[in-house]
Amino acid sequence: MAMGRPREFDADAALDQAMEVFWxxxxxxxxxxxxxEAMGINPPSLYAAFGNKEGLLKAALDRYTAKRAAWMDEVLSAPTARDVAERMLMGTADSQTDPDNPPGCLLxxxxxxxxxxxxxxxFELAARRALTEDQLRERFVRAKEEGDLRPAADAAALARYLSAVSAGMGVMASSGANREALRQVANVSVKVFEEQSAK
Amino acid sequence: MAMGRPREFDADAALDQAMEVFWxxxxxxxxxxxxxEAMGINPPSLYAAFGNKEGLLKAALDRYTAKRAAWMDEVLSAPTARDVAERMLMGTADSQTDPDNPPGCLLxxxxxxxxxxxxxxxFELAARRALTEDQLRERFVRAKEEGDLRPAADAAALARYLSAVSAGMGVMASSGANREALRQVANVSVKVFEEQSAK
DNA sequence: CCATAAATGTAGTGTTCGCTACAGATGTGG
DNA sequence: CCACATCTGTAGCGAACACTACATTTATGG
Structure with missing residues (x-):
């Protein structure tokens, strides 16, 4: 059967532009x-490709998290829980003040x-934030098994804590906090993990 | 000269309702x-009293911060920096999950x-969040003078940290985190202040 | 008791919102 | 080369938005 006229725009490039507008x-x-306008297309193309405004947001969120996946793997591969926290928060400080992106965190x-x-x-945003928290929790469970975090440490609480701090940094960044301010917060936050480490 | 027809609604009660809708x-x-509808008035009354939607928001924000002022005094009056942090974050956990209010933080x-x-x-919201951070910073400066926080402690960084954590808790609460989850975060966060205390 | 001043309720204003009907264009399968 | 399926641009849909004109009501000052 016939296949129809092919799409003229690059969906991923258009999503990058949409992501920035939502951000x-x-x-x-x-x-x-x-x-x-940012995507360089007309409304019918948008609705044909993504359904509606919310569908476009979901697609943009998918692309947002996909782009962060490699970085997140890097974070989780740090040797100790403390280093995971440091990479996570320092990376967050930098990306949330990256001049190539809008300040803060889309999520x-x-x-x-x-x-x-x-x-x-x-809910859609919260669900995606929760994914990162889950990854952190699992990583901290492993850190306990490896004897890196002390046995009394609460992996879920530590993951929640990191999630909260990075969200809080996003709030600060969205209102203009600079990179130094966010790094200060990151440095203070990491200290918690030094106390939680097995000596 | 003549004084005009008096207002029939209670501005503060109406602001409480508007605050909740914005929240x-x-x-x-x-x-x-x-x-x-929530305020129990018609549009002309709203615009006569508050100018426009943004003016109404500012008035609601004023009332929001005014209501929190007494609680904030209570927080700042804690004997040590660690206790200030604990009261602040525990109070935040409770108020952000208070069933009498919408979850999270209006700011x-x-x-x-x-x-x-x-x-x-x-900007308007950020300015009001900054006020709390300023109060905390001044309180921690005092804590250093009193020898409660050790001399190397960075009062500004600690205030920023607390501000970030409470904002992050607000993000979590807005997406349905319960009181126990927020208290966990608060408990973890407070540990930073134990390390920063003069022994 | 009258003139003035301000708040109120009704009923809108123009604009912008998300979204789509439709016709033409552009490809594929037979 | 034709029938079909899908995308594209133009143009505009109904609904909801923030906001207001206006007549009326309710107070105060003289």
């Missing part, structure tokens, strides 16, 4: 007009509270 | 229709990234 303005603050400022009809946008 | 839906997610989920035309809403 800078949040889900509700981003308009279809801004998104289509935080994308939309913590939304209006009627967009209720699952916050 | 739950964010600045952009909250509609004038929702706000006026975080009110609007980290907004659309064109509302650019100063994030």
């Amino acid at each position: 800078r303005h949040g889900y509700e603050g981003a308009t279809i007009a801004q998104l289509t 935080v400022q994308g939309g913590l509270a939304c209006g009627t009809g967009s209720e699952n946008v916050p | 739950r839906h964010g600045y952009e997610g909250a509609t004038i229709a929702q706000l006026t 975080v989920q009110g609007g980290l990234a907004c659309g064109t035309g509302s650019e100063n809403v994030p």
Whole structure:
């Protein structure tokens, strides 16, 4: 059977542009007009490819997390829990103040509270934040097994703590905190892991 | 001269209702229709009293911080820096999961990234978060003078750290984290201050 | 008791929102 | 080369948005 006219735009390149608009303005603050202009396409192409505005957000979130996956592997491969925390928070400080991206974290400022009809946008972001927290928890469980973290350490609590600190850094970065300020927070936060290490 | 017809609604009670709508839906997610219904007034009364939507937000933020002032005094009056941190974070965990309020913190989920035309809403929230951080920093400077924190401690960094953790807890709470989870984070976070205390 | 001043309720305003109908263009399968 | 399936651009849909004109009501000052 016939296959139809092929798409003229690069979906991944368009998603990168959409991601940046959502990142800078949040889900509700981003308009279809801004998104289509940034993506270089017209509304019908957007809706044909992604369904609707929320579908576009999900696709952009997928791409956001996919791009971070390699970095996250790097983080988790650090030899000790303390080094995992340091890589995680220092990397977060740097990426959230990277001039090539909007400041902060898309998974935080994308939309913590939304209006009627967009209720699952916050859930969508939260679910993806939770994935990182899960990875950290599993890594800290392993650190206990390896005798790196002391037996009394609470892997889940430490993962939650790291997740909270990086989210908090995202809040600060979104309102203009510079890299030095975020690194200060990262340095202070890491100290917790020195106390939790087996001596 | 004549004084005009007096206002029929209680501005503070109306602000409490508006605050909750902004808290739950964010600045952009909250509609004038929702706000006026919650406040029990009609649009002209809202605009006569507060100017516009952003003016209403500012008034609601003023009331939000005013309500927290007494609690903040309580926090700052703790005898040591460690106790300040503990009261601050435990209180934050409790208030952000208080069933009488929407979950999380208005100063975080009110609007980290907004659309064109509302650019100063994030600044407005950030400025008020910074006030708390300033209070904490001054308190930690005092703690150093009192010999409670060791001389090498960085008061500004510790204040920023606490500010980041509480913002991060707000992010978690906004997506449904329960009180126990937040208290776990608070407990872990406080450990930093034990290391920073003069022995 | 009258003139003035301000708040109220009704009923809208113009604009922008997310989204789509439709016609034409561009490819594939037979 | 034709039938078909899908994408593209133009143009615009109904709905919801923040906000307001206006007549009315309710107070105060003289």
